[in-house]
Amino acid sequence: MRLNQREKIKLAKKEYKKFKFGDPIFVGKKLIGYVSEVHNKWWTGENSYVITNKQLPKHPTSKDYKNVDRVTVLYRGSTTLIDWANNIDFGFAAFNPIINSTGIFYNNLIPPQFRSSYETLNNAMNKYGNARFEVYGHSLGSMDGQFAVANLSEKQMKRLSGAYLYEGPNIFSSLSLGQMMNVFKHKSKIFNIIDSKDIVVFGYFNDLLAVGTVMHINSKSMHDVISQHMWGGYQYDKNGNIKLVPENQLQIGMLNLNLLKDKLSKGGLSKSDKIYLDSAAAVILADNIKTYVDESMDSLIKDLNGYISEAEDLWKDTKRRARGMGQDLSEDDIMNTLRQVNATKSEFVTKVIEYYQDKIKKAEQVKSDYSDISTNIKKGVQAKLETDQELARSFNLL
The missing domain is CATH 1.10.287 (Helix Hairpins)
Structure with a gap:
C-alpha cells in the first residue's frame, strides 16, 4: 500500500482516534488494514494500535498470524500532562550528552512507556513472522517509536519498511552506544520529521546525532502552539509531498x-x-x-x-x-x-x-x-x- 507523505500523516493522526478490535482503518479510500491489537497500558502510559492487512478472528491461530504480511504500528502522543511528566527526563537527556555519558539516564531513567512500546513492537514482529512493518508516532509517540526501533535486532530491521516519527524530542543522546549505532546504520528507514516552529521539538543540534534521517519542514507559522504541534504548519506540493x-x-x-x-x-x-x-x-x-x-x-x-x-x-x-x-x-x-x-x-x-x-x-x-x-x-x-x-x-x- 503506497501512501504519499500527506496520506502518511493522515494515517499517523489515526493514533488519536478511538478504535476497537476489528475496526477497518482507511486513509481516504485506501484500506490500510484492521485493528488487531489495542494497547491502553495505564501502568506504563503507552497507547498504541497494531493494524494488520488481514482481518483476524477474535481467537486467531498461528496460521492466521502467518497470513499477515503487512503490519502498521501507531504510537499515540501525549493526552495528559502526566504522560510528559513520566517521560520528559529521558527526552531532556538530549540536552546534556556529557551527563548522559555516565549512563545515569540510560541505565536508570528509561521510562516504562518506552520499554513498553518496544515490547509492543518486538512482540508483534515475533507474532506476525511473515510481515513487513511500518511504525508511526507523533509527539511523545515519536519518542516511543524512536526507542522501539532503536532496540530492533538486525534481523528485525530487515523487516522494517519504514518508521515515520513526527514532532518529538530527539532521544539519540539518551541511547546506549549499541542503539546509536543501530539507528545510524538504518537512517534510510527512519524518518524524523520536525517543524522548528514547534516548541515541543528539541535536541536537534546536529542532524547526524539524531534517530533516523531528520526532515526539516518548510512550515508556515500558525501563531498557536497547539496547531503548530499538531501538523498545522505543514505544507505540501501537488503530489502530496511535504515541503522541506x-x-x-x-x-x-x-x-x-x-x-x-x-x-x-x-x-x-x-x-x-x-x-x-x-x-x-x-x-x-x-x-x-x-x-x-x-x-x-x-x-x-x-x-x-x-x-x-x-x-x-x-x-x-x-x-x-x-x-x-x-x-x-x-x-x-x-x-x-x-x-x-x-x-x-x-x-x-x-x-x-x-x-x-x-x-x-x-x-x-x-x-x-x-x-x-x-x-x-x-x-x-x-x-x-x-x-x-x-x-x-x-x-x-x-
Whole structure:
C-alpha cells in the first residue's frame, strides 16, 4: 500500500482516534488494514494500535498470524500532562550528552512507556513472522517509536519498511552506544520529521546525532502552539509531498544515495551500479533545482502581482484625493488637472502593469526552462533504464 507523505500523516493522526478490535482503518479510500491489537497500558502510559492487512478472528491461530504480511504500528502522543511528566527526563537527556555519558539516564531513567512500546513492537514482529512493518508516532509517540526501533535486532530491521516519527524530542543522546549505532546504520528507514516552529521539538543540534534521517519542514507559522504541534504548519506540493527547507531536501536525497552506494559497494561496484548512482544523483539534483527554482519564481511572481495591485490602488487613491480637493470641479476638470501634472491612468497603472507583466512572463519562462531541463534529464535516465533491466531494478530501490 503506497501512501504519499500527506496520506502518511493522515494515517499517523489515526493514533488519536478511538478504535476497537476489528475496526477497518482507511486513509481516504485506501484500506490500510484492521485493528488487531489495542494497547491502553495505564501502568506504563503507552497507547498504541497494531493494524494488520488481514482481518483476524477474535481467537486467531498461528496460521492466521502467518497470513499477515503487512503490519502498521501507531504510537499515540501525549493526552495528559502526566504522560510528559513520566517521560520528559529521558527526552531532556538530549540536552546534556556529557551527563548522559555516565549512563545515569540510560541505565536508570528509561521510562516504562518506552520499554513498553518496544515490547509492543518486538512482540508483534515475533507474532506476525511473515510481515513487513511500518511504525508511526507523533509527539511523545515519536519518542516511543524512536526507542522501539532503536532496540530492533538486525534481523528485525530487515523487516522494517519504514518508521515515520513526527514532532518529538530527539532521544539519540539518551541511547546506549549499541542503539546509536543501530539507528545510524538504518537512517534510510527512519524518518524524523520536525517543524522548528514547534516548541515541543528539541535536541536537534546536529542532524547526524539524531534517530533516523531528520526532515526539516518548510512550515508556515500558525501563531498557536497547539496547531503548530499538531501538523498545522505543514505544507505540501501537488503530489502530496511535504515541503522541506530546500537545503534539507537535497541533503536527504544525497544522504540516502550515499547509504545506497555504501550498500552496493560492499560487493564491488559494477558498471551498472556506477551508472545507476550517477543517474540517481542527476535525478535528485534535477528535482531539487527545479523545486528551488519553482518556489523562487512563484514567490517573485506573487510579489510582482502585488506591485500591480498596489499601482491600481494608488491610482484609485489619487483620484479620490483629487475629488476631495476639487469638490466644485466636474470629473472631466479633475482628470484634466491630473493630466497636466502627468498623473494619468497610463502612468500610474498601464505602464506599471506592462512592466511587471513582462517580468512575470520572464519568471514563468525560467520555470518552464528548468522544468524542461529536469524532464530531459529524467528522460535520458529512463532511456538508459529501458535498455538495462538490471539497472532498472536497482533504480526502483531509490
